[in-house]
Amino acid sequence: MSQEAIIAASGAYPKPAQTFQYGTAGFRMKAELLPSVVFRVGLLAALRSKFKNGQVIGVMITASHNPPPDNGVKLIDPMGEMLESSWEAYGTALANAESDEAVYEYYTQLEQKFNIKKDVVPQVIYGSDTRESSPALVQALKDALDAVGVKSQGFGAVTTPQLHYIVRCLNTQGTDHAYGEPTLEGYYKKLSTAFNQLMTNRSNGSVTVDCANGVGGPKLRELQPYLNNSIEITVTNDDTETFSKLNSQSGADYVKTNQRLPPSVSAQPLARYASLDGDADRIVYYYVDKNSIFHLLDGDKIATLAASFIGDLVHSSGITDFSIGVVQTAYANGSSTAYIEKQGLPTVCTPTGVKHLHHAALAYDCGVYFEANGHGTVLFSPSALQRIFSHAPESPAQDTALTHLKNITELINQTVGDALSDLLLVEVILAHKRWTPDLWDACYTDLPNRLEKAEVEDRNAYKTTDAERKLTHPAGLQDKIDALVGKYDQARSFVRPSGTENVVRVYAEAATKVQADELAQKVKALLK
Ligand code: NG1
Numbered sequence: 289m290s291q292e293a294i295i296a297a298s299g300a301y302p303k304p305a306q307t308f309q310y311g312t313a314g315f316r317m318k319a320e321l322l323p324s325v326v327f328r329v330g331l332l333a334a335l336r337s338k339f340k341n342g343q344v345i346g347v348m349i350t351a352s353h354n355p356p357p358d359n360g361v362k363l364i365d366p367m368g369e370m371l372e373s374s375w376e377a378y379g380t381a382l383a384n385a386e387s388d389e390a391v392y393e394y395y396t397q398l399e400q401k402f403n404i405k406k407d408v409v410p411q412v413i414y415g416s417d418t419r420e421s422s423p424a425l426v427q428a429l430k431d432a433l434d435a436v437g438v439k440s441q442g443f444g445a446v447t448t449p450q451l452h453y454i455v456r457c458l459n460t461q462g463t464d465h466a467y468g469e470p471t472l473e474g475y476y477k478k479l480s481t482a483f484n485q486l487m488t489n490r491s492n493g494s495v496t497v498d499c500a501n502g503v504g505g506p507k508l509r510e511l512q513p514y515l516n517n518s519i520e521i522t523v524t525n526d527d528t529e530t531f532s533k534l535n536s537q538s539g540a541d542y543v544k545t546n547q548r549l550p551p552s553v554s555a556q557p558l559a560r561y562a563s564l565d566g567d568a569d570r571i572v573y574y575y576v577d578k579n580s581i582f583h584l585l586d587g588d589k590i591a592t593l594a595a596s597f598i599g600d601l602v603h604s605s606g607i608t609d610f611s612i613g614v615v616q617t618a619y620a621n622g623s624s625t626a627y628i629e630k631q632g633l634p635t636v637c638t639p640t641g642v643k644h645l646h647h648a649a650l651a652y653d654c655g656v657y658f659e660a661n662g663h664g665t666v667l668f669s670p671s672a673l674q675r676i677f678s679h680a681p682e683s684p685a686q687d688t689a690l691t692h693l694k695n696i697t698e699l700i701n702q703t704v705g706d707a708l709s710d711l712l713l714v715e716v717i718l719a720h721k722r723w724t725p726d727l728w729d730a731c732y733t734d735l736p737n738r739l740e741k742a743e744v745e746d747r748n749a750y751k752t753t754d755a756e757r758k759l760t761h762p763a764g765l766q767d768k769i770d771a772l773v774g775k776y777d778q779a780r781s782f783v784r785p786s787g788t789e790n791v792v793r794v795y796a797e798a799a800t801k802v803q804a805d806e807l808a809q810k811v812k813a814l815l816k
């Protein structure tokens with residue numbers, strides 16, 4: 289493509305006076321700051337695809353659980369995973385190039401650095417969530433893709449995990465590890481076929497799903513006709529027309545952070561409720577007990593549920609020497625870690641951000657990873673899948689368990705955490721166990737905890753070690769935190785800079801709610 293064409297196209301998207309950084313969730317900020325960033329991410333996606341010999345790269349425009357005025361953009365690698373970390377820096381550098389000429393120059397430098405062949409046709413697919421700002425940003429992306437001759441396809445409003453699924457399907461088509469049909473219909477068929485088989489002759493009442501007025505609402509409605517009648521799903525907070533309602537007083541982040549029902553939900557005792565986030569890659573469950581007390585069933589509870597269910601199926605199938613591990617972050621409730629270890633399963637703690645968890649989960653035959661906020665999935669290694677699908681059962685009971693296990697591997701979106709897939713997974717497990725939400729909840733009791741955020745002058749001054757559980761900088765601060773923690777029972781607290789917002793987060797847990805709240809406040813006060 290000609291130098292003039294790229295420079296001219298870039299000229300339509302001037303860079304604001306702002307420094308950008310490709311963080312945990314790509315670029316994310318006020319939407320009006322993003323057009324130049326999205327344009328340049330389009331160039332990066334083209335390079336990435338060329339570097340990967342023309343494999344399809346995905347670009348998702350979303351700001352997940354952030355408020356309506358925000359937006360964001362992130363890249364999806366060929367197997368449906370997050371962009372390889374080493375490339376984040378190239379995205380950052382492109383986004384910060386001060387002129388259109390500098391954009392072009394850096395683009396050609398990267399072409400040379402990676403020895404990119406001129407004759408490879410890059411392929412990129414893209415989608416967005418339901419924000420008002422999304423169509424204009426999609427246009428910026430398209431302009432970049434056109435300027436560098438990318439073969440591209442838009443999927444309109446989709447959930448983040450749907451786009452990850454389609455990327456993987458496109459890149460595995462026609463191989464012996466084909467992931468599925470690269471369409472939304474293919475996605476619904478894959479999930480529903482596995483779900484319907486797992487729910488044959490089973491039923492499990494109803495679940496009410498709060499969709500945060502985001503893209504998960506319409507997509508859950510699209511999925512519903514494919515599902516058999518084994519559960520009744522009531523879809524709420526699915527108004528995507530009123531842009532200001534997105535993630536407002538609803539959604540997984542609201543429920544998890546406030547530890548309470550969305551105001552729009554009047555809960556019946558012991559009925560099941562779930563909330564998705566704005567791009568439907570997170571889900572949390574909750575219920576109220578007979579005394580109308582709210583109980584949260586978060587990502588940790590989903591991880592323990594999935595790990596124990598899969599462990600039982602593996603065992604009952606007669607498959608031996610099969611490793612299952614649970615990957616968490618520092619935000620995992622201390623009780624969940626203790627519970628998993630008591631079950632004899634290994635746990636690993638990684639820094640926040642799904643890419644870290646995903647990577648650690650690859651070490652097991654089956655790696656279950658969830659952030660406490662409900663973002664996570666289950667990975668089966670290629671050799672584990674091969675063993676599962678070639679295993680010869682020796683009894684009818686083994687045969688049944690094995691069939692369930694095979695369907696579980698199909699039901700789970702193994703590319704990335706997926707609220708719709710996780711919803712069906714939880715429903716299947718509860719139906720198989722005949723568990724009401726209180727029985728699920730009774731596996732262990734969460735330690736009371738508190739998450740706070742603090743505005744600080746420079747969050748980059750906060751540096752962590754030990755999977756973000758300890759601060760190395762500012763010097764001396766960790767000692768002060770440790771001294772406070774020592775004053776409370778079963779207490780734990782840590783401070784880390786957010787990767788998605790310009791804040792520092794404070795987490796505290798302790799034996800009682802009063803203690804957890806007080807500890808969080810006192811640690812927060814240290815940051816002033
Ligand atoms: P930051 O802003 O780095 O804390 C938040 C979530 C992460 C992850 C990312 C990406 C918490 C405490 N942090 O990261 O778990 O989901 O957003 O969306 O929930």
Ligand code: ZN
Pocket residue numbers: 352353565566567568569570
């Ligand atoms: Zn999300």
